[in-house]
Amino acid sequence: MVAHIHDWLELLFRWLHLITGVAWIGASFYFNWLENQLDRAAARNREGIAGHLWAVHGGGFYYLEKYQVAPEKLPETLHWFKWEAYFTWITGMVLLVLVYYLNAQSYLIDPRVADISTPVAVAIGLITLVVSWIVYDQLCKSAIARQPMLLAAVIGVLLVLLSWGLSLVFGGRGAFIHVGSAIGTIMVANVFFVIIPNQHDLVNAMKENRLPDGEKGKAGLLRSRHNNYLTLPVLFIMISNHYPSTYAHEWNWVILALIMAAGAAIRHYFNIRHLPQRKVWILPVGAALMVLAFLLTMPEQRERADEITQEPVAYAEIRPVLEQRCMVCHAETAAQGGIRLEDEADVRRLSARIHDAVVRSDSMPPGNATGMTEEERELIDAWYRNPAD
Numbered sequence: 492m493v494a495h496i497h498d499w500l501e502l503l504f505r506w507l508h509l510i511t512g513v514a515w516i517g518a519s520f521y522f523n524w525l526e527n528q529l530d531r532a533a534a535r536n537r538e539g540i541a542g543h544l545w546a547v548h549g550g551g552f553y554y555l556e557k558y559q560v561a562p563e564k565l566p567e568t569l570h571w572f573k574w575e576a577y578f579t580w581i582t583g584m585v586l587l588v589l590v591y592y593l594n595a596q597s598y599l600i601d602p603r604v605a606d607i608s609t610p611v612a613v614a615i616g617l618i619t620l621v622v623s624w625i626v627y628d629q630l631c632k633s634a635i636a637r638q639p640m641l642l643a644a645v646i647g648v649l650l651v652l653l654s655w656g657l658s659l660v661f662g663g664r665g666a667f668i669h670v671g672s673a674i675g676t677i678m679v680a681n682v683f684f685v686i687i688p689n690q691h692d693l694v695n696a697m698k699e700n701r702l703p704d705g706e707k708g709k710a711g712l713l714r715s716r717h718n719n720y721l722t723l724p725v726l727f728i729m730i731s732n733h734y735p736s737t738y739a740h741e742w743n744w745v746i747l748a749l750i751m752a753a754g755a756a757i758r759h760y761f762n763i764r765h766l767p768q769r770k771v772w773i774l775p776v777g778a779a780l781m782v783l784a785f786l787l788t789m790p791e792q793r794e795r796a797d798e799i800t801q802e803p804v805a806y807a808e809i810r811p812v813l814e815q816r817c818m819v820c821h822a823e824t825a826a827q828g829g830i831r832l833e834d835e836a837d838v839r840r841l842s843a844r845i846h847d848a849v850v851r852s853d854s855m856p857p858g859n860a861t862g863m864t865e866e867e868r869e870l871i872d873a874w875y876r877n878p879a880d
């Protein structure tokens with residue numbers, strides 16, 4: 492019963508997280524697109540207008556204008572975009588607790604990486620999120636921020652360092668999700684602590700008939716830009732748990748760095764696509780980074796496997812291994828991930844997935860919880876390639 496409730500809470504929060512995340516990033520993509528597509532030349536003949544845009548959607552025509560600063564009189568209803576961001580973070584944190592902190596031994600900790608206890612792992616995880624924000628925020632307020640490109644480079648290097656550092660304390664999956672959570676926390680904190688308060692300042696300035704603080708406007712824009720470039724990397728990390736070839740790889744942090752860089756590069760291309768000085772070469776660079784990650788994650792043949800495959804292996808030989816190393820989680824009573832391994836027919840039917848999980852990626856057993864040996868993995872490999880029966 493408790494497990495079932497846990498399962499449904501996870502379902503609910505994952506669903507909510509996805510919905511609010513789509514709403515947040517969707518709005519953010521839309522406004523970014525809007526900003527880039529505004530017709531600025533045609534709008535010049537109306538005072539105070541920075542640009543306008545026509546669009547057709549859902550069977551209706553829309554006309555939109557952007558003010559250079561603000562309208563003379565504030566409208567009665569002014570729409571803000573912030574709850575999507577806050578709820579994405581809140582549901583994400585709940586999910587982090589449900590999936591990773593309550594199951595730390597399976598998903599977060601890998602004794603082959605670092606044999607730490609659950610409380611230590613959870614503390615490292617939470618501290619990572621807070622410290623990442625503080626470091627990032629201080630950087631944005633420091634002198635470096637006067638050179639946006641330098642600041643971006645420093646943030647990029649720090650993210651790679653974070654990936655590397657986390658890969659030394661957590662299992663691959665836990666390391667990846669914490670890089671993603673740190674980025675997500677930074678993005679939401681940008682909205683909560685900088686972008687929204689600065690927008691309030693703008694609105695208040697209008698109400699009080701004073702000039703808005705230009706510095707605040709600039710700071711808000713910088714944070715928005717960062718959020719924009721961080722979307723693609725963070726979205727990859729959210730789906731990365733489906734791809735053990737990335738997170739369970741020996742060089743998982745390098746692979747993550749390559750994919751994050753590719754995401755930021757592709758985002759950059761779409762940001763400047765409409766400009767006359769657009770740089771088309773950015774797309775192939777992004778693609779090249781992905782190809783590099785693809786090549787790096789190419790599965791190696793296990794060294795001794797070829798010798799073993801000379802000898803066919805019977806199902807009866809791997810059966811004790813499955814019983815000893817897998818059944819606790821993959822039998823009738825606890826069929827994790829919907830995988831049941833007590834029947835021979837099921838094992839044969841799932842042989843490719845078992846091989847993927849045990850031989851190609853080492854993602855099973857999670858964190859090698861049941862202490863599977865290298866010889867046992869090779870035996871499964873040999874059976875898969877050369878079954879005797």
Ligand code: HEC
Nearest residue numbers: 597816817820827828830844845848849855856857860861
């Ligand atoms: C400590 C519990 C545990 C042990 C032990 C364990 N697994 Fe798993 N396994 C899981 C969980 C949890 C999932 C679901 C993962 C998910 O949803 O991301 C899973 C998923 C899988 C999958 C599906 C992955 C996919 O999407 O293709 C396979 C195959 C698998 N396990 C095989 C094995 C084999 C083979 C062993 C023994 C060598 C094993 N597991 C040992 C917990 C375990």
